[in-house]
Each structure stands twice: as C-alpha cells, then as structure tokens.
Amino acid sequence: MQISNFPVTPVEQSRLSQVDFDNLGFGSIFSDHMFSMVYEDGAWKNPEIHPYRTLALEPGVSMLHYGQTVFDGYKAFRGLDGEARIFRPDMNVRRLHDSCRRLCIPIMEVEELLEIIIQATRQLIALDHGWLPSRWGQSLYVRPLVIGTEATLEVRAATSYRLMIMTSPVGSYFTNLQKGVSLRVEDRFTRAASVGGLGAVKTAANYAASLLPGFESRQQGFDQVLWLDGNEHRYVEEVGAMNIFFKIDGKVVTPPLGGSILPGVVRNSALTLLRDWGIPVEERRIATDEVVEAFRSGDLQEVFGAGTAAVICPVASIGFKGEVFQVATTPPGELTLRLYDQLTGIQYGKLADRHGWNVRVPIPQSDSVMVQ
Numbered sequence: 001m002q003i004s005n006f007p008v009t010p011v012e013q014s015r016l017s018q019v020d021f022d023n024l025g026f027g028s029i030f031s032d033h034m035f036s037m038v039y040e041d042g043a044w045k046n047p048e049i050h051p052y053r054t055l056a057l058e059p060g061v062s063m064l065h066y067g068q069t070v071f072d073g074y075k076a077f078r079g080l081d082g083e084a085r086i087f088r089p090d091m092n093v094r095r096l097h098d099s100c101r102r103l104c105i106p107i108m109e110v111e112e113l114l115e116i117i118i119q120a121t122r123q124l125i126a127l128d129h130g131w132l133p134s135r136w137g138q139s140l141y142v143r144p145l146v147i148g149t150e151a152t153l154e155v156r157a158a159t160s161y162r163l164m165i166m167t168s169p170v171g172s173y174f175t176n177l178q179k180g181v182s183l184r185v186e187d188r189f190t191r192a193a194s195v196g197g198l199g200a201v202k203t204a205a206n207y208a209a210s211l212l213p214g215f216e217s218r219q220q221g222f223d224q225v226l227w228l229d230g231n232e233h234r235y236v237e238e239v240g241a242m243n244i245f246f247k248i249d250g251k252v253v254t255p256p257l258g259g260s261i262l263p264g265v266v267r268n269s270a271l272t273l274l275r276d277w278g279i280p281v282e283e284r285r286i287a288t289d290e291v292v293e294a295f296r297s298g299d300l301q302e303v304f305g306a307g308t309a310a311v312i313c314p315v316a317s318i319g320f321k322g323e324v325f326q327v328a329t330t331p332p333g334e335l336t337l338r339l340y341d342q343l344t345g346i347q348y349g350k351l352a353d354r355h356g357w358n359v360r361v362p363i364p365q366s367d368s369v370m371v372q
C-alpha cells in the first residue's frame with residue numbers, strides 16, 4: 001500500500017469548545033476525528049480519516065460473542081517547545097501486531113502496520129491539535145483497535161475486520177504520585193494463564209477477567225489488584241494496567257516477560273534508564289514470600305508501577321492475606337521520582353531524548369502554550 005496522507009473527511013462542527021480541560025478524567029472524551037480501514041476479501045484497504053462516529057454492527061458479529069478484538073494505547077504530549085511528541089509508538093504497534101497474530105487476525109506485515117499507524121497518528125494529531133491538552137501531566141491518549149466484523153455464530157476467525165484509531169485527551173495522574181496507590185494481592189482469581197494463554201497480548205479477555213477482582217479490591221478499600229501467577233499463586237506478575245517494580249536493598253527487581261504478563265513500553269523504558277544509571281536490575285520471578293520478608297526486614301525500599309496511563313506510580317501499601325503492608329508513608333520514593341521526572345521530562349521535551357523515543361509532530365504555534 002502506498003502510504004502518504006490519508007484522505008480526510010472533516011467534521012462539520014468541532015466539539016472542542018465543549019471540552020473542560022480542567023476535568024478530563026481518563027478516556028471518556030474523544031477527539032473530533034478518527035482513522036479507520038477495513039479488511040475484506042483478503043486485503044486491508046480503504047484507509048481514511050473521518051469524524052469520530054458510531055459503528056453499525058450486526059448483533060451476530062462474532063467479535064461481540066467470542067472476543068476477537070485487540071487494542072493498544074500510547075500517548076502524545078504537547079512539548080514545552082510547542083511541538084507534539086508521540087512516545088515510542090513503534091513499540092505499541094509491534095505489540096498490536098503480536099496481539100493480532102495471537103487472536104488469529106490476518107494482519108499485514110509489521111513494517112506496513114508501523115507505517116500506517118504512525119502516519120495515521122501523526123495526521124490525527126495535526127488535524128486535532130487543539131485537543132492536545134496543555135498542562136503538565138495531561139496528554140492525548142491514542143487508542144488503536146482491531147475488531148472482527150463478520151456476522152457468524154461459528155467459533156472461528158472472522159473473514160472481515162476493521163482497524164480504528166481514536167484519540168482522547170486525558171488528565172494528569174499527578175495526585176497518584178504524591179499519594180501512591182494501594183494494591184490488593186489477588187490469590188483466588190487469575191488474570192491470565194501462566195503458559196500459553198493471552199497474558200502477553202492486549203485483548204479484551206484479559207481485562208474482562210480482571211473486572212470482578214478489581215471490583216472486590218475497591219470494595220475492600222484498595223485501588224488496584226496485584227496479580228500472581230496462574231499456576232501456584234505464588235509469584236508476582238503485574239498490576240491492573242501497570243508492570244510492577246520492587247527496590248530491595250538497592251537492587252531493582254521486576255518479574256520477567258514469560259508470556260503471561262504484558263511487555264510494557266514504560267517497563268522497557270524504565271529498565272533502560274535504570275541500566276543507563278548503573279542501578280542493579282534483575283528481571284526474575286519474585287515470590288510474595290520474598291516481598292513480605294523484605295518488608296519485615298526493612299529491605300523493601302520502594303515499590304512502583306510503570307505503565308502508559310500513570311507513567312511511574314508509587315505503591316503506598318499492599319494488602320495480602322488480611323494484612324496491609326505500608327511500604328511507603330511519604331511517596332514517591334527517591335528512585336520512583338527520579339524515573340517519573342526523567343520519563344515525563346523526555347515526553348514533554350524538557351530533557352534530552354537520548355534514545356530517540358519520541359516521534360515529533362509539528363503543530364501550529366498559535367495553540368495554547370504548555371503550562372508546567
């Protein structure tokens with residue numbers, strides 16, 4: 001496919017003036033335009049940008065019944081210099097490609113998918129630049145989604161699909177940085193199978209499996225779930241939408257990518273920075289017993305999550321088997337804050353982007369300026 005600018009049907013009336021940028025929340029406001037293309041008769045075709053709108057789907061579409069759907073998520077930031085920056089979209093597109101393969105979606109070659117999604121994202125940002133928030137901590141969340149669109153009740157891969165990209169201005173998670181989050185260790189339900197399941201890809205089933213434990217955690221006064229392995233419920237895996245890190249006696253430990261946890265982009269970025277800084281890092285299994293022991297001996301120095309939504313988020317407490325371990329009384333810890341500052345500094349163009357992580361998109365300078 002020849003990829004230059006995709007054809008655009010602009011909105012007749014922008015909804016931008018209705019947006020309250022002081023109360024964005026997460027993911028309930030969608031920008032004026034979206035991208036879509038379809039898979040029919042064995043080929044991906046008809047890429048276009050058009051107004052954000054409802055989908056017409058038959059109730060018999062198998063995706064609604066059997067969950068053949070994958071997605072990903074990354075963010076664009078309004079830089080201090082007025083230029084927009086997309087943070088590491090290549091990693092998300094590669095992960096989306098893996099997700100498609102695992103869900104038997106006939107996706108194009110990864111290089112073509114990269115070109116299409118990054119070009120579409122650039123075009124959406126250029127077109128909807130006014131939707132890019134202008135406060136530190138806020139950003140434009142980009143959500144690619146692929147769904148099967150064939151109406152059939154047979155359990156098999158669909159013969160038609162739609163790939164969409166929507167964007168959503170989202171608020172700051174800054175309060176989390178000062179308060180930290182509380183986690184409840186889930187030792188009854190499992191997010192994803194330990195071997196051979198869907199845990200390493202971004203598909204609806206994993207999030208559906210997380211809803212009841214998430215609800216129960218909140219009922220018990222915790223913010224999020226800390227998942228354990230599906231075999232023994234003994235080793236730590238990840239949090240609802242974040243990978244997890246423990247700083248124990250000067251070393252940083254995070255669970256390895258073994259197929260059951262999501263290979264997070266922020267996890268990868270944090271590991272890269274920690275290694276740059278010469279901080280000892282171990283990607284290895286970590287049992288709940290080890291975490292409890294480190295807490296009791298005073299060696300557990302910091303716990304933090306890493307993910308696109310919150311970037312780096314301190315963990316203030318962990319509930320496990322009826323006990324609550326107060327791991328931080330005054331978050332964020334020193335290393336948590338250093339990582340947060342470095343990553344957000346790169347994302348907003350305040351610090352040098354030494355690893356070439358940002359994809360830059362020029363936007364009109366007349367827009368509101370970035371406020372720190």
Ligand SMILES: Cc1ncc(COP(=O)(O)O)c(C=O)c1O
Nearest residue numbers: 241242243262264265266307308
């Ligand atoms: C289950 C899960 N783990 C980890 C992450 C963090 O991944 P990333 O850093 O790519 O956002 C996410 C968010 O996408 C997630 O949903």
